[in-house]
Amino acid sequence: MFVVLVYDVNQKRVNKVLKKCRQYLNWVQNSVLQGEISEANLTKLKMELERIINKEEDSIILYNLRTTKYFFPEILGLQKGGEGNIL
């Protein structure tokens, strides 16, 4: 499946969260990562993130797409992530 992950976490935990996300997904923009990920790895990523974040302060949204058939990303301005990071 294809996942877009956006995080809004306390500065203290940004590096840890970003590092963890990068193990599974591609960075595309400040606080945004995306990529193909298996169901098993997605479960692993969620468990690992839940161990890092403070649930009273931090928020992470995972937009989980079963298919990218109806999915049309578009960029205004700069493409910050490397080539190929946007579909």
Add this chain to the structure above:
Amino acid sequence: MFVVLVYDVNQKRVNKVLKKCRQYLNWVQNSVLQGEISEANLTKLKMELERIINKEEDSIILYNLRTTKYFFPEILGLQKGGEGNIL
């Protein structure tokens, strides 16, 4: 259609971009908005944002979904946007 918008813009233009986006979409998290939007309004929003941003510095990604049938958002931690902002 349903759109998730993420912005990464220079601090100087954040307020203008956020204000413009809020006219069409719901705020869900720092730098992230989403919502149902008509094709005509999406075109309008893009044109208006292109007038605000600096294309050498800023980046806005629009994830445009023709259908939310295969779309499963999930939150870890806090839900920052109001109730009903996440599908």
